[in-house]
Amino acid sequence: MAAAVLAAPFLASEYWINAIIVPFLILSLAGLGLNLLTGYAGQLSLGAGAFMMVGAYATFALQLRVPDLPLPLALIVAGLIAGAVGMVFGLPSTRIKGFYLIVSTLAAQFFFEWLFLKFPWFYNGNSSATIALSRGLSVFGLDANGPHGRYYLTLGAVALITLLSFNLIRSQTGRNWMAIRDMDTAAAVIGVPVLHAKLQAFAVSSFILGIAGALWAFAYLGSASVQSFGLHRSYQILFIIIIGGLGTIRGAFFGAAFVSLLPLVLDWLFQYLLSGQVDAGLLQNVQKAIFGILIIWFLIREPEGLSRLLAIRRTASRRLFPS
Amino acid sequence: MSMFLETLIGGLLSGTMYSLVAIGFVLIYKASGVFNYAQGSLLLFAALTFVTLTENGVPAYAAIAITVALLIATAIAIEKLLLRPLTNRSPMTLFMATLGLSYVVEGVAQGIMGSQVRALNLGIEDLPIFVGDILISQFDLVAAGVALALVVVLSLLFNRTRIGIQLRGVADDTRAALSLGIDINRIWQIVWAVAGLVGLVAGLLWGARQGVQFSLSLVVLKALPVLIIGGFTSIPGAIVGGLIVGAGESLAETYIGPFLGGGITPWLVDAAGFALLFVGRGGPAGGGSRGGV
Numbered sequence: 001m002a003a004a005v006l007a008a009p010f011l012a013s014e015y016w017i018n019a020i021i022v023p024f025l026i027l028s029l030a031g032l033g034l035n036l037l038t039g040y041a042g043q044l045s046l047g048a049g050a051f052m053m054v055g056a057y058a059t060f061a062l063q064l065r066v067p068d069l070p071l072p073l074a075l076i077v078a079g080l081i082a083g084a085v086g087m088v089f090g091l092p093s094t095r096i097k098g099f100y101l102i103v104s105t106l107a108a109q110f111f112f113e114w115l116f117l118k119f120p121w122f123y124n125g126n127s128s129a130t131i132a133l134s135r136g137l138s139v140f141g142l143d144a145n146g147p148h149g150r151y152y153l154t155l156g157a158v159a160l161i162t163l164l165s166f167n168l169i170r171s172q173t174g175r176n177w178m179a180i181r182d183m184d185t186a187a188a189v190i191g192v193p194v195l196h197a198k199l200q201a202f203a204v205s206s207f208i209l210g211i212a213g214a215l216w217a218f219a220y221l222g223s224a225s226v227q228s229f230g231l232h233r234s235y236q237i238l239f240i241i242i243i244g245g246l247g248t249i250r251g252a253f254f255g256a257a258f259v260s261l262l263p264l265v266l267d268w269l270f271q272y273l274l275s276g277q278v279d280a281g282l283l284q285n286v287q288k289a290i291f292g293i294l295i296i297w298f299l300i301r302e303p304e305g306l307s308r309l310l311a312i313r314r315t316a317s318r319r320l321f322p323s
Numbered sequence: 324m325s326m327f328l329e330t331l332i333g334g335l336l337s338g339t340m341y342s343l344v345a346i347g348f349v350l351i352y353k354a355s356g357v358f359n360y361a362q363g364s365l366l367l368f369a370a371l372t373f374v375t376l377t378e379n380g381v382p383a384y385a386a387i388a389i390t391v392a393l394l395i396a397t398a399i400a401i402e403k404l405l406l407r408p409l410t411n412r413s414p415m416t417l418f419m420a421t422l423g424l425s426y427v428v429e430g431v432a433q434g435i436m437g438s439q440v441r442a443l444n445l446g447i448e449d450l451p452i453f454v455g456d457i458l459i460s461q462f463d464l465v466a467a468g469v470a471l472a473l474v475v476v477l478s479l480l481f482n483r484t485r486i487g488i489q490l491r492g493v494a495d496d497t498r499a500a501l502s503l504g505i506d507i508n509r510i511w512q513i514v515w516a517v518a519g520l521v522g523l524v525a526g527l528l529w530g531a532r533q534g535v536q537f538s539l540s541l542v543v544l545k546a547l548p549v550l551i552i553g554g555f556t557s558i559p560g561a562i563v564g565g566l567i568v569g570a571g572e573s574l575a576e577t578y579i580g581p582f583l584g585g586g587i588t589p590w591l592v593d594a595a596g597f598a599l600l601f602v603g604r605g606g607p608a609g610g611g612s613r614g615g616v
Contacts, residue, residue: 044418103548106544110544235422238419281433281438282434285429285431286434288427288429289426289430289431291423292425292428292429293423295419295423295426296420296423299416299419
């Protein structure tokens with residue numbers, strides 16, 4: 001498995017790496033970040049796009065204005081900035097719950113869309129208001145601009161953060177989050193520091209989302225703008241964890257795979273069935289409706305998502321073929 | 324001073340349009356405890372259906388009748404396919420389901436009726452009129468009148484009819500209502516249909532103002548701060564909240580906007596809601612958001 005992942009760039013075509021595998025990995029990372037907050041700590045957020053945006057713009061500013069800082073460190077600092085921002089927008093969660101919280105995360109979404117577009121400082125006065133790394137991607141002197149470089153950069157970040165997250169959710173912190181998600185009053189009674197843990201969840205989640213946003217902007221898109229992280233991105237990340245499975249780390253990967261592959265499959269299906277007679281706008285709307293139906297279906301039939309479906313299948317096959 | 328009054332009145336009048344959207348939320352939240360994110364999509368769906376029908380030569384009254392029938396059918400479908408299977412699930416799950424629902428409604432509506440911007444003419448002239456030396460938009464005035472009429476009709480419905488009283492019973496105590504033999508599924512259907520009708524009215528007014536297109540469904544986001552201020556369960560709260568948001572928004576855009584480079588309205592109201600949350604007030608009638616097992 002590990003060998004296959006490392007050797008993937010030599011097995012897959014450049015198109016697959018650039019257009020499918022790299023975005024899949026980054027979306028998984030973003031899903032993972034949101035899942036820690038929503039799936040584990042039970043705090044619903046519609047601001048995933050905003051925190052990704054903060055990460056991307058922070059990386060841009062750091063690379064532009066602190067040229068000595070190597071890219072991996074810049075990513076981490078950008079993540080920390082996003083984490084701090086996430087914590088600020090998580091503050092209302094210490095006093096309120098549920099739907100009221102959605103407003104605070106939505107406010108983050110709209111505020112940063114406005115902020116990064118309004119002040120040229122954030123995009124360095126570029127005429128198209130987009131951000132791109134002028135010096136390209138490099139990891140401690142190694143050039144990471146080619147498809148392989150981007151792949152390994154993304155893979156490295158995703159693998160590292162996934163590993164850390166696995167450990168985090170098995171630690172006291174993760175257990176605190178789950179206790180709050182399941183019943184916050186009970187959690188408080190048994191001595192879980194609820195406020196502290198909620199803010200922690202916002203910070204960690206936004207940290208990961210920030211790094212995912214920076215990767216999305218520079219390792220996948222190359223140049224990004226505010227539109228790359230709009231509300232639709234927030235929905236997309238939320239859908240990833242609903243489809244993949246709320247409160248599972250693997251779920252983020254299944255969900256991201258599903259979300260990145262479904263449009264391709266639908267596209268192919270329409271081309272095949274109707275031999276290219278379909279209007280692109282219609283296709284987009286059909287896709288949208290299918291996504292919506294799938295979300296509802298998963299919520300009704302399998303709230304734990306693909307991750308659980310696959311687990312059931314695996315135990316079933318073990319029962320059939322005992323090893 | 325007259326500039327201030329003009330801004331204030333214009334804001335209050337356009338605030339009634341926010342109230343309209345917020346009322347749709349409140350109705351559903353009261354009766355079924357669902358935060359219906361798809362309210363904006365239903366609004367878009369209603370306005371889009373109406374426009375498509377009138378464009379194809381259907382007279383306005385018939386177009387309204389067909390749209391209403393479609394909205395009722397949609398409400399029944401939503402109750403049967405979405406609400407019933409999700410009974411007793413967490414409010415968060417239901418919220419996410421309505422997010423999915425909004426995708427379905429938007430995808431289907433735009434897939435069938437197209438996603439280009441449509442002009443909608445309700446036959447209301449948008450000539451400004453002068454009251455003293457204050458300029459008032461005639462359209463805003465009509466919109467406010469319609470909103471007022473709708474609120475009166477709704478309160479009559481809730482206070483004077485059997486269905487309305489059953490509905491309030493369900494909103495007060497679902498279990499008690501069930502034990503009295505109220506058919507809760509039917510109540511849900513009715514309430515979603517009524518919210519759909521409120522959406523139709525709001526959709527037509529908003530559509531006439533800014534064209535019928537996808538961004539119409541984003542009006543729901545404007546209603547969120549209204550709900551924060553007015554509470555999720557109170558129709559008078561939604562009205563007052565809408566007025567406050569409308570007035571606050573237009574005053575802020577006129578007096579604070581220039582210092583921040585303008586264009587602040589999209590996030591300002593949310594930020595104000597955010598600030599309100601931070602202070603920790605759940606709205607005058609709000610509550611229900613804090614504490615308790």
